[in-house]
Amino acid sequence: MTKITFTAKAKTAPETIRSECLVLPVFQTASGSAAKPDIGSRLASRVADHLRLGDFKGASGSTVLITGDGSIKRIMLVGCGGKKKFDRFGQRRFAETVGRELSRLKAKEATVNLQGVALSADALAQTLEDLASQVVTACYVYDRTLTKTVEKPALRKVVIISDGTLSPAKSKTAVATGEALGLGANLARELGNTPGNICTPRFLSKQARQLAKTHKALKTSILDEAKMRELGMGSLLSVGHGSDEPSQLIVMEYRGGKAKDRPYALVGKGITFDTGGISLKPGPKMDEMKFDMGGAASVFGTLHAIASMELPINVVGVVAAAENMPSGRATKPGDVVKSLSGKTIEILNTDAEGRLVLCDALTYVGRYKPVEVVDIATLTGAIIVSLGHEACGVFANDDDLADALLQAGEKSHDRGWRMPIWDDYQRQLDSRFADMQNIGTGTAGSVTAACFLARFAEDYKWAHLDVAGTAFRSAPKGATGRPVPMLVQYLRARAGG
Ligand code: BES
Numbered sequence: 001m002t003k004i005t006f007t008a009k010a011k012t013a014p015e016t017i018r019s020e021c022l023v024l025p026v027f028q029t030a031s032g033s034a035a036k037p038d039i040g041s042r043l044a045s046r047v048a049d050h051l052r053l054g055d056f057k058g059a060s061g062s063t064v065l066i067t068g069d070g071s072i073k074r075i076m077l078v079g080c081g082g083k084k085k086f087d088r089f090g091q092r093r094f095a096e097t098v099g100r101e102l103s104r105l106k107a108k109e110a111t112v113n114l115q116g117v118a119l120s121a122d123a124l125a126q127t128l129e130d131l132a133s134q135v136v137t138a139c140y141v142y143d144r145t146l147t148k149t150v151e152k153p154a155l156r157k158v159v160i161i162s163d164g165t166l167s168p169a170k171s172k173t174a175v176a177t178g179e180a181l182g183l184g185a186n187l188a189r190e191l192g193n194t195p196g197n198i199c200t201p202r203f204l205s206k207q208a209r210q211l212a213k214t215h216k217a218l219k220t221s222i223l224d225e226a227k228m229r230e231l232g233m234g235s236l237l238s239v240g241h242g243s244d245e246p247s248q249l250i251v252m253e254y255r256g257g258k259a260k261d262r263p264y265a266l267v268g269k270g271i272t273f274d275t276g277g278i279s280l281k282p283g284p285k286m287d288e289m290k291f292d293m294g295g296a297a298s299v300f301g302t303l304h305a306i307a308s309m310e311l312p313i314n315v316v317g318v319v320a321a322a323e324n325m326p327s328g329r330a331t332k333p334g335d336v337v338k339s340l341s342g343k344t345i346e347i348l349n350t351d352a353e354g355r356l357v358l359c360d361a362l363t364y365v366g367r368y369k370p371v372e373v374v375d376i377a378t379l380t381g382a383i384i385v386s387l388g389h390e391a392c393g394v395f396a397n398d399d400d401l402a403d404a405l406l407q408a409g410e411k412s413h414d415r416g417w418r419m420p421i422w423d424d425y426q427r428q429l430d431s432r433f434a435d436m437q438n439i440g441t442g443t444a445g446s447v448t449a450a451c452f453l454a455r456f457a458e459d460y461k462w463a464h465l466d467v468a469g470t471a472f473r474s475a476p477k478g479a480t481g482r483p484v485p486m487l488v489q490y491l492r493a494r495a496g497g
């Protein structure tokens with residue numbers, strides 16, 4: 001993606017603004033009409049003429065584009081609803097609307113005038129951040145495998161003018177933070193959207209090495225199949241057994257904190273394609289299983305974002321990458337494998353493969369003595385039944401960690417909802433031929449999947465995010481970049497704000 005530059009400015013007389021597109025927030029009056037925005041004398045009459053028509057009422061999320069003049073080519077009015085109701089949600093919606101509409105224009109530059117909106121310093125910082133991240137994500141276009149020309153956003157430069165409630169340094173940090181978050185989410189989307197014949201486990205390894213080249217504080221190491229066999233990762237290896245693509249355990253260490261600080265750990269499910277294996281999935285929509293590395297993609301995206309932000313903490317990202325295929329060598333229902341923890345697993349359904357790669361990655365990450373471990377996985381179709389595409393499932397063996405993730409989700413509007421992992425569900429995993437089986441007995445599929453993982457996360461504070469409903473969309477088909485915003489916010493909060 002071509003870079004977009006963001007500049008935060010304070011106090012500029014509207015008359016002196018020159019722009020290809022001047023964006024003006026417009027509030028709604030008590031009588032339901034649009035209030036006149038502060039635009040200075042020169043173009044004020046043109047805006048007033050338009051508002052008098054009464055088409056545009058300033059409703060939240062609505063927009064109208066007016067032709068300007070020589071120095072301000074376009075004026076974009078963006079409805080913000082009632083001024084009293086312009087809360088965090090309204091402010092976020094404003095940023096989202098601006099991003100979406102600017103990405104559709106031919107304008108290379110735009111100036112957003114927030115003067116007169118009277119935001120508190122905190123709200124302004126958040127809005128600057130939101131504007132930058134929303135513009136960056138709105139301008140993302142997938143074109144890796146297209147030879148036909150796709151129209152790309154023309155936008156290269158965004159200037160945001162505010163009242164000066166925030167110091168120039170803080171304004172600059174806010175837009176830079178938003179930009180980093182947007183680019184992190186876009187990286188996750190790009191990896192998710194890339195088809196399974198290109199985005200293989202080894203492709204993900206290459207991405208990890210590339211990320212380490214981009215960020216000095218990031219180090220990557222890869223465990224290949226021989227190394228994993230030596231360690232005893234029989235569960236992870238059983239998933240890629242039917243595939244010609246070798247499995248990979250990708251470890252990325254971000255060192256932004258002190259050398260002695262224990263790291264936070266992110267563990268991502270990286271199934272680059274999930275056919276179901278011998279327990280083959282039905283045909284319709286099977287293509288969507290290229291998104292089954294969405295958890296892994298969010299680990300890449302989050303590390304990219306926090307490394308750009310230079311968060312003062314240590315984070316280790318582990319990606320368990322494999323391709324789940326049927327073949328003469330593939331794992332069969334009834335096979336028993338031995339995990340890195342030493343526990344044996346009866347694989348009754350080869351389509352419940354995510355937990356099989358994650359359990360070994362969870363055991364492995366224990367050697368880093370992590371403060372907290374969060375795994376992220378497109379783990380179960382059942383979570384879509386429970387929570388739809390709005391929230392991801394949050395499972396945790398620690399209430400404080402669960403709350404931190406839920407709060408981070410609220411703040412970033414990338415929300416999760418807590419689900420139980422009570423012992424009452426564990427008996428569904430009892431097996432006659434191994435220490436446990438890899439599926440439950442039919443009910444609460446997301447919970448029994450999380451209960452399976454919990455057995456490998458007993459030594460540390462751990463949470464599991466089931467993102468099967470939120471990491472990608474079926475229409476328009478594509479990766480969403482979630483839960484990068486939640487994870488980045490969680491780590492920012494852990495780093496002290
Ligand atoms: N990758 C799927 C889960 C999934 C389903 C993600 C739909 C995104 C959309 C996972 O590996 C899977 O197949 N889970 C099974 C588990 C079952 C066999 C116990 C499922 O959810 O059906």
Ligand code: MN
Nearest residue numbers: 274351352353
């Ligand atoms: Mn599966």
Ligand code: ZN
Nearest residue numbers: 271274292354
């Ligand atoms: Zn899967």
